[in-house]
Amino acid sequence: MGTHTHPNKALAFGLADSRWGERILDQSYRNLEKMAEWGYQWPRISDGREKRGHITPNVLAFLRQQVERAGVRILDHSPVLELLVDDDGVAVGAAGVNRLTGRTWAVRAGAVVVATGGTAFLADIAGANNNTGDGYLLAAEAGAVFSGMEFTSQFHIKPHGGTLSKGVYREGSGTLYDNNGNEIQLGRQTVNAILETGAAWDRFDKVTDDETRDLMWKAHYVSTSFFEHAGIDPFKDKYRVDFVCEGSIRATGGLAIDDDLQTTVPGLFASGDVTSREKTNGAGPPGGGPAAGWAIGAGTYAGHAAARFAHRVGARAHTRHARPVGGVGLRPSGARRDDIALKDVIAQVQEEMLALDRNYYRNGESLTASLTKFDALWKKLRAGLAPHANGDVRAGARHAVKTREAAALLAAARWMNASALERKETRGLHRRSDFPKLDPSQRHHLISGGLDDVWVRRQAPDPRAIYPEGLAA
Amino acid sequence: MIEFIADELCTGCNRCVEVCPTVVFDPADGGQPAIARQEDCHSCRQCALHCPESAIYVTLLNRPSENLDRAALIESGRLGAYAQWLGWKNGEPPGGEFNPAAEALRIKRGGNAPDPADRVRRQLYEAKDRNYI
Numbered sequence: 001m002g003t004h005t006h007p008n009k010a011l012a013f014g015l016a017d018s019r020w021g022e023r024i025l026d027q028s029y030r031n032l033e034k035m036a037e038w039g040y041q042w043p044r045i046s047d048g049r050e051k052r053g054h055i056t057p058n059v060l061a062f063l064r065q066q067v068e069r070a071g072v073r074i075l076d077h078s079p080v081l082e083l084l085v086d087d088d089g090v091a092v093g094a095a096g097v098n099r100l101t102g103r104t105w106a107v108r109a110g111a112v113v114v115a116t117g118g119t120a121f122l123a124d125i126a127g128a129n130n131n132t133g134d135g136y137l138l139a140a141e142a143g144a145v146f147s148g149m150e151f152t153s154q155f156h157i158k159p160h161g162g163t164l165s166k167g168v169y170r171e172g173s174g175t176l177y178d179n180n181g182n183e184i185q186l187g188r189q190t191v192n193a194i195l196e197t198g199a200a201w202d203r204f205d206k207v208t209d210d211e212t213r214d215l216m217w218k219a220h221y222v223s224t225s226f227f228e229h230a231g232i233d234p235f236k237d238k239y240r241v242d243f244v245c246e247g248s249i250r251a252t253g254g255l256a257i258d259d260d261l262q263t264t265v266p267g268l269f270a271s272g273d274v275t276s277r278e279k280t281n282g283a284g285p286p287g288g289g290p291a292a293g294w295a296i297g298a299g300t301y302a303g304h305a306a307a308r309f310a311h312r313v314g315a316r317a318h319t320r321h322a323r324p325v326g327g328v329g330l331r332p333s334g335a336r337r338d339d340i341a342l343k344d345v346i347a348q349v350q351e352e353m354l355a356l357d358r359n360y361y362r363n364g365e366s367l368t369a370s371l372t373k374f375d376a377l378w379k380k381l382r383a384g385l386a387p388h389a390n391g392d393v394r395a396g397a398r399h400a401v402k403t404r405e406a407a408a409l410l411a412a413a414r415w416m417n418a419s420a421l422e423r424k425e426t427r428g429l430h431r432r433s434d435f436p437k438l439d440p441s442q443r444h445h446l447i448s449g450g451l452d453d454v455w456v457r458r459q460a461p462d463p464r465a466i467y468p469e470g471l472a473a
Numbered sequence: 474m475i476e477f478i479a480d481e482l483c484t485g486c487n488r489c490v491e492v493c494p495t496v497v498f499d500p501a502d503g504g505q506p507a508i509a510r511q512e513d514c515h516s517c518r519q520c521a522l523h524c525p526e527s528a529i530y531v532t533l534l535n536r537p538s539e540n541l542d543r544a545a546l547i548e549s550g551r552l553g554a555y556a557q558w559l560g561w562k563n564g565e566p567p568g569g570e571f572n573p574a575a576e577a578l579r580i581k582r583g584g585n586a587p588d589p590a591d592r593v594r595r596q597l598y599e600a601k602d603r604n605y606i
Binding site for chain 2: 162
């Protein structure tokens with residue numbers, strides 16, 4: 001098995017729970033074992049041991065086969081648009097559209113699991129177009145709340161003009177430079193170089209022999225193929241790098257969940273990057289091991305708990321009153337407006353959320369200004385945004401998905417920036433240029449929520465949690 | 474960014490339409506699917522992996538390339554390079570004796586465990602170990 005690192009307890013900034021670090025890594029190992037039992041052939045290292053945890057598209061293809069083999073009906077190309085809720089506020093199903101046929105679908109269920117991922121605000125990175133935060137929005141409409149939405153300012157290195165924000169390939173190979181040719185380190189120095197000198201550059205200086213070059217190239221072909229496509233020789237020439245927003249995808253904020261990964265809505269469970277990952281990673285940063293552990297292990301908890309919930313509901317699942325609760329972008333509160341361009345909505349959100357000087361480094365002034373802007377934009381969307389009904393049903397279905405995604409980006413940005421404004425310190429993935437130091441008195445979680453009126457409140461750390469020494473709850 | 478479907482290789486099976494997570498393609502009955510929404514492509518390369526003929530060229534660039542030499546790209550095997558690296562054949566993931574990224578590991582290891590005295594290769598090996606997950 002690979003070497004999994006527990007999140008550095010000091011780096012979790014006093015908001016991670018040691019019990020969860022152990023629990024999730026244990027579960028992820030069990031699940032990788034389960035995959036081997038199902039017949040997945042993990043690669044073997046030279047001494048014959050299996051090398052588990054090498055997650056590639058092949059793993060996704062295998063897991064899908066298992067789901068199909070178990071008899072599960074998969075609705076491909078059928079994004080969810082909204083949740084169904086009963087008179088007691090219990091989640092009882094979901095509804096959406098098929099983007100290829102234009103047909104709508106609705107599913108009644110004993111329990112619902114939302115696993116839609118985080119959001120990077122449609123940044124220019126592979127994966128971002130499927131991570132729009134739509135799950136946040138539909139969960140919030142059912143009454144779910146969030147935790148740690150200020151810990152969502154995750155940015156990462158990416159070749160300029162490229163799409164893959166995966167920095168592993170250059171570790172041990174590359175040297176970073178600012179625009180004046182001075183050597184810099186990966187992280188804040190890279191961001192500062194871009195902000196202060198105009199650009200940052202990378203070159204694989206540390207690789208000097210052809211053999212190592214060949215090894216490195218082929219071992220990381222998932223990333224190094226970029227250089228083939230771009231016609232760049234990174235061993236010889238400096239190539240420009242960006243520091244790109246990954247938002248909440250690799251961060252720790254998300255839907256607030258209990259020990260069963262149930263949201264604050266009965267019957268609505270959550271798994272993966274859509275949840276808050278503060279239990280394992282605190283304020284961040286997102287370690288590879290625990291983050292992958294959460295991705296691999298969390299579904300087991302959510303799935304088991306959802307199954308138990310559904311079992312208690314029993315046959316009532318099909319008779320409960322089901323009310324669709326989708327609002328913004330689906331059911332406008334006023335007259336439909338045709339002058340709302342989704343492109344402009346997305347651009348306005350991106351202007352705040354993708355900018356290094358507003359989101360990597362945050363400050364009270366720009367956060368306040370962004371929230372004023374976002375509130376006005378929200379009012380406009382809530383009142384008048386709706387999918388267009390003219391023409392082809394398939395185009396209509398695609399447009400419905402896009403309206404919800406644009407609204408979800410805005411909603412996510414509001415919870416994030418409202419939380420960021422409330423936390424007047426720098427901690428983990430939350431960096432305030434006006435409060436550059438960690439303030440021990442702010443060792444609490446920030447719970448946020450609300451649609452028309454966004455709110456944020458403090459919550460003390462879990463009294464049952466086990467924290468690093470010297471940080472007793 | 475998806476660049477093109479090679480006319481001379483595409484059989485019109487529409488597998489790419491099925492697997493694309495962002496509905497980039499419009500299907501065609503028995504014909505070649507159309508790249509209808511290129512701007513929605515985010516380079517996940519699922520279409521290239523699942524294409525039985527390796528007929529689709531997807532780059533890791535965030536915008537379309539200019540002046541692509543299609544014939545040279547097809548000739549060079551670039552279209553199927555990623556699928557081959559992951560061990561896919563004819564649009565299918567590796568099967569029974571499947572070894573994901575075995576090729577990369579084999580090359581990385583040179584077929585043997587790294588010599589403890591070979592500092593560079595050992596570091597690569599250990600770094601890869603650490604970063605697998």
